[in-house]
Amino acid sequence: MFPPPFTEPLPPGSTIGIVGGGQLGRMAALAAARLGYRVHVFTPETDSPTSQVCAARTVADYTDAAAIEAFADSVDVVTFEFENVPAESVRLMTEHAPVRPCWRVLETAQDRIAEKTFFNDIGIATAPWRPVRSAADLTRAVGELGRPAVLKTARLGYDGKGQVKITAETDLDEAWAAMGSEAGILEGFIDFDGEISVIVARGLDGAWATFDPVWNVHRNHILDTTIAPAPIARELAAEAMAVAHKAAEALGLVGLLAVELFVTKDGGVLVNEMAPRPHNSGHWTMDACLTDQFEQFIRAVCGLPLGSPERHSDAEMKNLIGDDAKAWLDILHDPAARLHLYGKAEARPGRKMGHVTHLRPRRDRR
Numbered sequence: 001m002f003p004p005p006f007t008e009p010l011p012p013g014s015t016i017g018i019v020g021g022g023q024l025g026r027m028a029a030l031a032a033a034r035l036g037y038r039v040h041v042f043t044p045e046t047d048s049p050t051s052q053v054c055a056a057r058t059v060a061d062y063t064d065a066a067a068i069e070a071f072a073d074s075v076d077v078v079t080f081e082f083e084n085v086p087a088e089s090v091r092l093m094t095e096h097a098p099v100r101p102c103w104r105v106l107e108t109a110q111d112r113i114a115e116k117t118f119f120n121d122i123g124i125a126t127a128p129w130r131p132v133r134s135a136a137d138l139t140r141a142v143g144e145l146g147r148p149a150v151l152k153t154a155r156l157g158y159d160g161k162g163q164v165k166i167t168a169e170t171d172l173d174e175a176w177a178a179m180g181s182e183a184g185i186l187e188g189f190i191d192f193d194g195e196i197s198v199i200v201a202r203g204l205d206g207a208w209a210t211f212d213p214v215w216n217v218h219r220n221h222i223l224d225t226t227i228a229p230a231p232i233a234r235e236l237a238a239e240a241m242a243v244a245h246k247a248a249e250a251l252g253l254v255g256l257l258a259v260e261l262f263v264t265k266d267g268g269v270l271v272n273e274m275a276p277r278p279h280n281s282g283h284w285t286m287d288a289c290l291t292d293q294f295e296q297f298i299r300a301v302c303g304l305p306l307g308s309p310e311r312h313s314d315a316e317m318k319n320l321i322g323d324d325a326k327a328w329l330d331i332l333h334d335p336a337a338r339l340h341l342y343g344k345a346e347a348r349p350g351r352k353m354g355h356v357t358h359l360r361p362r363r364d365r366r
């Protein structure tokens, strides 16, 4: 019933199924096309950023079993660009096609309780945290971790959604109600120096390659700017890369893993979260590395040798959020700017419409 996992490289001309139709799928599909692959996207949206650049589309709900099976039957390998696809739907696809990364990786990354437990079990430090499943749990957890703290939904939270900061004044019953979900975690508030992230690729043969750690600045909980490389000590960069690699190994990952970390005041790192897919903080690699994150993703998923992640330039990537994208013509007038737009018709506030990258000659030679 299960197709044998292919261990040979998937030849150009094959079809890659991508679940999720956002900008990450779009940029992955463009990288796939450059290597001669066809992409079939599965998305509930009719005119998604990915659909616009794909050979084939399935427009269906993520829980439509018949559509899921037909989709997986029609492709040579499946991957995902969106994390909130039900893990069970991705598991169902494994009965019809190889799925990379494994659906279990998705399941771990989708739930903050499972994710934090995973990191701590392999000896990787996170902010102190407690699972919270009721207002009484929250009261107990705040008693243990103190204030300030952050209450986060266990599932379906991203870009700061489903988060409540617990300060000295916060009423805990109200905070529990405001989070609006059945399960969450309480995290001790980290008064960090900054936030960094690392993306590691791991191939079918266990080979791996990490991009340089980058420094991320958020605005309204949404990534605003990424600076590559992160202006941090060499040892800290090496530690962050080692953390990402250790996690990818422990997951048996085939694909990409992005790990977000806090840099603490005492010069250490604590993992915040992970995403088993291309990541917004890796967009700079499209213009500044020998192999970018999207090509690396396609290489890993297709069982190809990984490319060199070497950074040939330093870079600053800025997201174009909502109306920011209206400046597209000005950006194109700037000879140093590399513009990427995602084909989204409507510029809603908070919506990622594109990004722009500025390059500078590389200053260090690590």
Ligand code: AMP
Pocket (backbone or CB within 6 Å): 127, 150, 152, 157, 158, 159, 160, 161, 187, 188, 189, 190, 191, 192, 195, 218, 221, 272, 273
């Ligand atoms: P998250 O959805 O977990 O990535 O959180 C979104 C943003 O909220 C992070 O990028 C941080 O800027 C901030 N944040 C999350 N958790 C904490 C924490 N434990 N302490 C301080 N700031 C946090």
